[in-house]
Amino acid sequence: MAPIGTTLFLILVHIWFYALLFISNECKAVRPAPKFPAILVFGDSTVDTGNNNYLNTSFKGNHYPYGQDFPGHVTTGRFSNGKLVPDFLASMLNIKETVPPFLDPSLSDNDLVTGVSFASGGSGFDDITGAVGGIIPFSKQVEYFKRYIVRVQGIVGEKEAKKLISSAVIVICAGTNDFGFNFYDLPTRRLEFNISGYQDFLQNKLHKFIEELYELGCRRMTIAGLPPVGCLPIQMTAKFERPHDRRCIEEENLDALVYNKKLARLLPTIQSLLPRSKIVYADVYEPITDMIDNPQNFGFVETKRGCCGTGSVEAGPFCNALTAVCDNALEYLFWDGIHPSEAAYEYISKYLEKNVVPQLLDYNNKS
Numbered sequence: 001m002a003p004i005g006t007t008l009f010l011i012l013v014h015i016w017f018y019a020l021l022f023i024s025n026e027c028k029a030v031r032p033a034p035k036f037p038a039i040l041v042f043g044d045s046t047v048d049t050g051n052n053n054y055l056n057t058s059f060k061g062n063h064y065p066y067g068q069d070f071p072g073h074v075t076t077g078r079f080s081n082g083k084l085v086p087d088f089l090a091s092m093l094n095i096k097e098t099v100p101p102f103l104d105p106s107l108s109d110n111d112l113v114t115g116v117s118f119a120s121g122g123s124g125f126d127d128i129t130g131a132v133g134g135i136i137p138f139s140k141q142v143e144y145f146k147r148y149i150v151r152v153q154g155i156v157g158e159k160e161a162k163k164l165i166s167s168a169v170i171v172i173c174a175g176t177n178d179f180g181f182n183f184y185d186l187p188t189r190r191l192e193f194n195i196s197g198y199q200d201f202l203q204n205k206l207h208k209f210i211e212e213l214y215e216l217g218c219r220r221m222t223i224a225g226l227p228p229v230g231c232l233p234i235q236m237t238a239k240f241e242r243p244h245d246r247r248c249i250e251e252e253n254l255d256a257l258v259y260n261k262k263l264a265r266l267l268p269t270i271q272s273l274l275p276r277s278k279i280v281y282a283d284v285y286e287p288i289t290d291m292i293d294n295p296q297n298f299g300f301v302e303t304k305r306g307c308c309g310t311g312s313v314e315a316g317p318f319c320n321a322l323t324a325v326c327d328n329a330l331e332y333l334f335w336d337g338i339h340p341s342e343a344a345y346e347y348i349s350k351y352l353e354k355n356v357v358p359q360l361l362d363y364n365n366k367s
Contacts, residue, residue: 043172119136307341
């Protein structure tokens with residue numbers, strides 16, 4: 001016969017084991033299911049999670065101080081100090097914590113079926129945007145998406161792949177580079193269009209891309225408008241000669257507002273032409289303007305310069321290990337001369353979670 005002490009110990013061990021098992025099962029039971037099976041991302045550097053790492057281009061964010069606040073403090077190719085909007089949205093939607101780039105050769109099957117980013121820093125809707133920089137134009141991103149479909153079909157089968165893509169949330173974010181590279185700073189397209197004509201030209205391009213994605217099976221899409229372009233640090237630097245004379249360029253911001261109003265009117269029309277689609281406008285102008293006008297509400301102390309270097313022009317290769325950075329990136333709206341900080345991206349994501357995601361989930365209210 002075992003001693004009473006030993007028997008009591010074994011009883012307690014069994015109670016402890018089954019208690020842990022019960023708690024574990026309960027935790028699994030209450031864990032929210034993903035709101036969408038996957039997230040698929042197209043666009044520019046604000047949503048490029050590392051595709052430019054695998055391109056012959058100098059415009060990369062795969063070096064310090066980029067990624068200094070990313071989990072593990074690793075540089076991933078994201079053009080910020082940490083996560084981007086697709087990462088935060090994927091987490092908020094219970095899909096996964098981060099969205100990998102499609103060109104990463106080490107992607108697992110789970111990485112693929114839960115979604116990737118096809119975006120490329122420096123790209124735009126206009127084919128000439130960033131053409132000399134070796135980046136992925138939007139038309140090529142769609143071609144990569146076709147390859148993605150084939151790979152997913154090989155994992156889950158053709159029927160399940162079709163179901164997954166039709167239920168996935170599609171994020172499209174581009175346009176800022178088109179105006180910066182082709183109209184304001186390097187006025188290539190200004191020789192051909194006035195501002196209204198170029199806005200319409202880009203939105204016609206976008207319309208065609210949406211139709212292409214629809215033909216490939218995409219049904220739930222959110223398309224971001226322009227930010228207040230005239231408030232980007234690099235735009236203020238390009239406009240004003242005196243370093244201390246830094247204020248938003250109202251003309252460029254007005255152009256962005258007009259573009260956004262056109263886009264908000266266009267998308268319902270496109271949706272009405274594509275049966276069983278849900279195409280939602282994502283306003284990023286308002287949350288960024290709110291952060292600029294009311295920085296104290298978000299913990300920001302600097303909204304006109306980036307955290308990296310002087311904060312006026314540095315981006316990509318010019319924000320590097322030899323460049324000084326601010327003491328606290330949480331206090332900066334912008335990380336470098338072009339891109340928002342992780343803190344700003346998180347606030348934008350919360351705004352989208354509140355104002356855009358419910359519209360995408362309201363799939364019964366479809367055309």
